[in-house]
Amino acid sequence: MKSIPHIDMSLYDADFEAFANLVGEGYESNGFVALTQHGVDQQLIDEALDTCRELFALPEQVKKQYHIPGGGGARGYTPFGTEIAKDAKHVDLKEFWHVGREIEGEAPYPQLTPNVWPQELPSFKDKILQLYRSLDALGLRVLEALAVYLQQPRDYFNDKVNLGNSILRPLHYPPIIDEGTPSVRAGAHEDINVLTLLVGSREPGLEVLAKDGSWIPVTIIEGAIICNVGDMLQRLTNGVLPSTTHRVVNPPAPYSAKSRYSIPFFLHFNxxxxxxxxxxxxxxxxxxxxxxxxxxxxxxERLREIGLVK
Structure with missing residues (x-):
């Protein structure tokens, strides 16, 4: 594998069966694909990344007001140096903010807790919720293809993810000051959820573990969204669709002197x-x-392993 497969989402309408085969085969061989022509507005992605820069530029004491102790990072702010990859020895070099599904009225599940919004940045809520809804819909289209590939009805996943505790995670990896640090921006890990859709980042660092044991740098094509299988989908498919190990390495200079921003969307089952x-x-x-x-x-079970729930 020199690179992950690229899949043109316009096939969804033009030839759904061909689209389903491409998605299924891409995931079965790699666990990762890049989605092009996906319909998520590039201006929305750019504006969301820009508002995330503003969010993480807020003073530390302001951001920490939005941290919920004992909340497992489910909503609001999680400070730098909190999360650690499973079985890793050093914490990840990142801070992040979690946004969940917006529910009107009484939540159908206690896990769907209210979102936390930074009062200092009114634009954040609007842009981030727009992006959440766009990625939620895109993920469902990918799942429709996978349902057909897995010999299930096309709508198999629809009522299994419609009220999932899916999370949008604006992420900030600050500049690396200590070049000799044993920590990396994100240690080698697999995602817990069903599917992950990643927008951004404009900086290098993401790598995927190939079956031969080598690490493949993921170069994001302008406008593409990276989409990978999580452990829940791997488990549902009995390992047919692999949840592939990946990491975010500390890049060489001059990139190491710059912040890295990305916004993964973790799609979850109900x-x-x-x-x-x-x-x-x-x-x-x-x-x-x-x-x-x-x-x-x-x-x-998994959140306890990575230190977000004690």
Whole structure:
């Protein structure tokens, strides 16, 4: 693998079956694809990245007002040096802000807690919610393709993610002052969720682990959105669609002297969805690997492993 596959989303309308095969085969071989012609407005992406720069430029004492102790980072601000990759020895060099699904009226699940918005930056809420809704819809189109590829009805995922505790995470990796630090911007890890859609970053650093053990730098084509399989989807597909290890390395100078910004969208199942390997993904060659577990129980198990929940 020299690079991850690029998939033209305009095929969704032009030839859905061909689109489904491309998406499924791309994920089965790599766990990562880049989506082009995806319909998410580039101006919206640029404005969201710009408002994130403004957010993280706020004074530390202001940002820390929006940190919720004991909240596991579910909403609002998580300070620099909090999260650690599973089995890693050093914390990641990043700070972030979590935005969840906006719910009108009573939340259908207790996990869907109210969002936290910075009063100092009124534009943040509007831009970030627009981007949340756009990426949520894009993720569902990818899942429709995967449902067909996995021999399920096209709408198989629709009622399983419509009230998921999906998270948009504006991320800031500050400039690296200590070139000899043992920490990296994001240690090697797999994502917990169903699918991750990544907009940004305009700076290098993201790398994907290939099957031969080499690390492949992901060069983001202008306008493309990176989309990868998470552990929940890997578990549902009995490993047919792999959740691929990836990391954000500390870049060489001059990039190391600059901040890196990106906005991943972590698409989640509804909390009560039972994740159990699909019958279509179980065979003599690939016997059932995992037992059933609810999406919320699995999420909490993993959040404890990475230090966000004590």
């Amino acid at each position: 909390p009560d969805v039972m994740i159990e390997p699909l019958a279509s993904c179980i065979s003599d060659d690939n016997p059932k690997r995992w037992e059933a577990i609810t999406a919320d129980d699995y999420l909490m």
